[in-house]
Amino acid sequence: MDRRTFLSGGAALTSAALVARSTEAEAQTYAGAHSAAGPLGPGGPKAVVTPNGSTLPLRTVRGVKVGHLVAEAFEHEFLPGLRAECWGYNGSTPGPTIEAVEGDRLRIYVTNRLPEPTTVHWHGVIVPNGMDGVSGLTQRPIPPGETYVYEFTLRAPGTFMYHPHHDEMVQIALGMAGMFVVHPRLPHGPRVDRDFALMTHEWRVDAGARRPNPLEMIEFNVLTFNSKAFPATAPLVVGRGERVRIRLGNLSPMDHHPIHLHGLHFKVTATDGGYVPESAQHLDTTVIVPVGATRVIEFVPEEPGDWAMHCHMTHHVMNQMGHGLPNMVGADTRALDRRMSRVLPAYMSMGTSGMGDMGAMQMPAPPNSVPMRGGDGPFSHIDMGGMFTILKVRERPDEADAAGWYRHPEGTVAGPASAEQMRADGIDLGGGADASRGSSEAR
Numbered sequence: 001m002d003r004r005t006f007l008s009g010g011a012a013l014t015s016a017a018l019v020a021r022s023t024e025a026e027a028q029t030y031a032g033a034h035s036a037a038g039p040l041g042p043g044g045p046k047a048v049v050t051p052n053g054s055t056l057p058l059r060t061v062r063g064v065k066v067g068h069l070v071a072e073a074f075e076h077e078f079l080p081g082l083r084a085e086c087w088g089y090n091g092s093t094p095g096p097t098i099e100a101v102e103g104d105r106l107r108i109y110v111t112n113r114l115p116e117p118t119t120v121h122w123h124g125v126i127v128p129n130g131m132d133g134v135s136g137l138t139q140r141p142i143p144p145g146e147t148y149v150y151e152f153t154l155r156a157p158g159t160f161m162y163h164p165h166h167d168e169m170v171q172i173a174l175g176m177a178g179m180f181v182v183h184p185r186l187p188h189g190p191r192v193d194r195d196f197a198l199m200t201h202e203w204r205v206d207a208g209a210r211r212p213n214p215l216e217m218i219e220f221n222v223l224t225f226n227s228k229a230f231p232a233t234a235p236l237v238v239g240r241g242e243r244v245r246i247r248l249g250n251l252s253p254m255d256h257h258p259i260h261l262h263g264l265h266f267k268v269t270a271t272d273g274g275y276v277p278e279s280a281q282h283l284d285t286t287v288i289v290p291v292g293a294t295r296v297i298e299f300v301p302e303e304p305g306d307w308a309m310h311c312h313m314t315h316h317v318m319n320q321m322g323h324g325l326p327n328m329v330g331a332d333t334r335a336l337d338r339r340m341s342r343v344l345p346a347y348m349s350m351g352t353s354g355m356g357d358m359g360a361m362q363m364p365a366p367p368n369s370v371p372m373r374g375g376d377g378p379f380s381h382i383d384m385g386g387m388f389t390i391l392k393v394r395e396r397p398d399e400a401d402a403a404g405w406y407r408h409p410e411g412t413v414a415g416p417a418s419a420e421q422m423r424a425d426g427i428d429l430g431g432g433a434d435a436s437r438g439s440s441e442a443r
């Protein structure tokens with residue numbers, strides 16, 4: 001027996017042995033606190049939570065897990081005030097998260113209720129070639145009104161996605177995408193207490209338009225986590241000291257998203273290509289999630305609070321905004337305002353001192369459109385929108401009110417400085433030499 005034969009024989013033997021042993025091993029290693037049972041049952045890995053979304057129901061029929069995806073159009077609300085006809089699966093965008101276990105045999109029926117053909121590609125999952133869903137290359141596209149069936153065994157664990165591979169440009173732009181999580185049969189790495197799936201996406205929805213514009217390739221104006229823009233993104237409530245996993249996926253048409261978390265450092269533990277070896281993991285605060293890829297991050301938050309989590313591209317934390325505007329920052333518009341008010345009494349130049357307050361102004365907006373940004377915060381208006389959500393780190397997460405705000409211990413919130421304190425610390429607002437002006441002399 002040469003080495004290769006030995007190894008493959010050995011691998012077969014080992015995997016059979018692993019399946020037999022798995023229940024015992026899981027009982028030992030998966031056992032942990034407050035388990036919402038995942039697909040391996042009580043004591044198995046935590047079920048994946050898809051904020052603002054759902055999980056695809058799977059029925060076991062003679063040893064095969066069977067699911068049904070319906071590709072269709074429906075009305076979707078990005079946030080209150082902005083709705084559009086989107087395309088997705090089972091009435092939602094992203095489609096329901098598919099959650100299964102390494103070694104499972106899956107049979108997924110796909111019914112096409114779109115006005116054009118479609119397919120489903122299981123992005124990152126290694127399947128027999130004819131199950132890969134590439135229109136024309138590996139199958140005929142599914143005609144409108146018909147149902148095709150895909151069947152394959154999940155050979156490897158991981159965080160994958162699914163999306164059409166027919167007229168991708170249109171179908172993905174209108175919302176057709178979903179996450180596909182395969183848990184390892186045996187535990188891998190430390191057990192996590194929370195497991196979330198978040199898909200980033202970008203859309204062009206013009207004020208008053210009925211549908212997102214699939215022809216856009218640069219100026220996206222609705223940026224989303226799980227197809228919701230802040231403030232409609234559901235917060236992620238986690239416990240201080242818990243181990244948290246967030247599975248990030250990106251099927252945006254054009255952009256990578258640098259996702260940034262406040263209040264903690266995380267490690268990238270896996271991509272859609274597999275686990276990152278522990279020796280290659282490093283601490284980070286921002287992870288770029290490329291188009292067509294997943295990044296899995298894990299962390300243990302130690303600081304309680306309401307922590308921002310968002311794409312760090314500043315134009316991706318905005319809601320609907322046009323970019324064809326003159327730059328008004330710093331402009332003196334008094335004379336212009338005087339003249340304009342003769343013809344337009346309500347005229348007011350905007351943006352001369354920045355744009356941070358625009359979302360807070362209650363200005364009339366065209367029907368079915370939303371202000372550039374903003375949600376109510378515990379202190380004032382939060383001037384963020386789009387791909388922004390809140391990680392709520394609590395001492396007792398299971399009793400926490402997801403809509404409630406963190407109560408800061410006294411003396412731990414930034415506030416106005418007193419003249420006395422400034423004087424004592426050598427802060428001089430008079431413009432003269434003070435401690436902040438870079439003297440090399442210690443004071």
Ligand SMILES: [Cu+2]
Pocket residue numbers: 255256257258311312313316387
């Ligand atoms: Cu972004």
